Amino acid sequence: MVLQKRLDYGFNGYQVPTIPRATRSARKRVPFRKRVEGNRISAFDLLATVAGTLLLDKESSPASNNAWNAEDQSAVEKNNVKEERQDGDQSLKLETCNVSELVPQTNDPNYSSRESPSLQNGTQFGVTSAITTSERLDYQKLINGKIKNEMGGLACKVETGPFVSRTPGDCVEPVSENKVLTDEELDRTNKASSGEVADKCPLEDPLVLDGKPPAVVSSDSSIKAPSFGEHDPFISFPIQQYDVNVVSRDDDEKSSGCTHPSPIREPFRSTPRIGDRRIRKILASRYWKVALRSKNATYSNYDENLKSGYCNRSTYKRLRSGRNFPFKKRKFLHYTSESNSDGGTIGEGISDLPEKNINGKASILYSKMHGVTGEPSSLADQRKSFNSRDPHVKLRIKSFRVPELFIEIPESATVGSLKRTVKEAVTAILGGGLCVGVLLQGKKVRDDNKTLLQTGISRDNQMDSLGFSLEPNPSHTSPSLCPGGSPLTLPHDIPLPLASLGEEANFLSDNSILIHEAAWFKCMELVSPGKLYPANPGLVNQVTCHPSTDPCIPNACDFIESNNDCTASPTDMFDKSTTESKALVAVPAMSVETLAAVPVHKKSKQSEVAQRRIRRPFSISEVEALVQAVEKLGTGRWRDVKLRAFDNAKHRTYVDLKDKWKTLLHTARISPQQRRGEPVPQELLDRVLNAHTYWSQQQAKQQQQQLPESCLPHYNSTMIGSGRCDDDENILG
């Protein structure tokens, strides 16, 4: 129960920082954003925290959880029926967590064209598949703020699908994921598993290495593709894998680029039964581990827990949607880069590996990387440019994938604009927002100063296990990317925990993590499960950062609550709620508002521009209509002016009209020489002045005399010589 509350509580404010301005009608006023600087927490701290928490959670009784849930569900449903279809946001997500396929070449010409199936299919794609599934599911939940009822069964299936074949209704083992993770954590931290000993390095797991991607990939299409909202002009396309590679792979086809809603009920592709617990555990842990690298996966972790643990999709949905209500209308014009790179290695100069470590030839390779969007097919051809001089290491990277993108675009947008948008996003990523990671035998090569020879890359026997990964560069605020937060990328192999932070965590170059207040909130929740910390916007939270030198050994948590000025504890809300279910409804709503306040990341200028509405100068006829309406209605009734004269102009809000009147007035008052833009006929400007004068007088009179409206004089537009007052709507008549 505690877990349930905590999870719900902590998962908000997610994309709050990025509040794009789309169509005016769709824009949602959001509370003043505040910054909470200095929320720092090390990934390891969080790991330790959550690991411990999960250990506790694992012990919680599923039965009791379900009991609570069943009870709660009805209550929640009653309270939130209206949230059923609050949002039809559709977003386009280009997702990939991928790694290049690298085809090492020896001097043996016969070897040159050989692929590295183990690395590709096993190490990378298998993982990717798992992530993709979970992320997509979660993504849909997040974006749409809803889960179709049909999703419930699916949700359970999704949770286990990739790993163990289960029947659709199988929702037992609600904390199975936790359990798996916990075991994994124990493996990692104590080098001793509570159960069987899993491979220390999952990447080396034979099943993963040479196995095909989990069949769940093919079922991805059944999860994504949310239905279009009726009132939402935006379309989202969950394009999970934006594969720019040259080599087509069947594995990915079904999960890539699907933009069409698919029957959610499509049965989950039955996965080859893997009964072995150990394998399952490994896979699951991998799933967790990788999933956390995406903010979406972030949620999926908990979401899965939530769903699987309580088998109650309705409650889940409502809680979810309830929490998200402030954002239901939010539109995302920007595109956000999200890291879910498999490597998880970020920073520390890995990005410059091509130049440094692969002399000469590397530059070609690198430039080709950047040119991926333009002419990806030429990548493979670059192989020929690798001369075969002995001291050189010859590499062939057959493909790269761009990191995950998240794009939302109005459905009124043209296909061309969609293409451009995607292109820009991809280009932006490739243009500098990337790190390149090097993987050797599944391990990240962090020391950039080592030579290839020293590292062993030059040895033929190592070539099979050499890989590259494209990863968003957290320190790089790529233009048009990440306006609301840097990608969730971990400096080390950080399993699950940070997933809970999602986009709210920014990883800094010093291995510390700048977290949003929401993230802080989650942390505190995890640290003190019994206590619901208030999400006080003014709260300055700090978590010291003690990155461990051993990525496998998380440090102890060291939270420092610098100013816990709790004024309104959410627990108070529980006190007023008779039932816990109500509290569960209430708390998320509160947390949303508060959590909504914390964009840590500063928006780049370009993203700012991208979000800004396009400038649409008023035409003369529009000015005419505006002037006429104001003459009739007076100033200060902009809503009426809008309805009267601009009801059809969706892009003109009453605020716009008010602003335009303001500028018109200003224009009328300045000399013609000072005016810019399309000249407004002097006649109109005169009318503006007259109307303004008149209505100002009326306003003054009204204030002085406190006369009722019916006594006010009739404004006669003919007094300025041009207009006629034939308007029956003139209330002053």
Place this chain on the structure above:
DNA sequence: ATTAGGG
């Protein structure tokens, strides 16, 4: 949600 006003 509107309105008013500064930027």
Place this chain on the structure above:
DNA sequence: CCCTAAT
């Protein structure tokens, strides 16, 4: 046009 404050 944006953003905020005040209704």
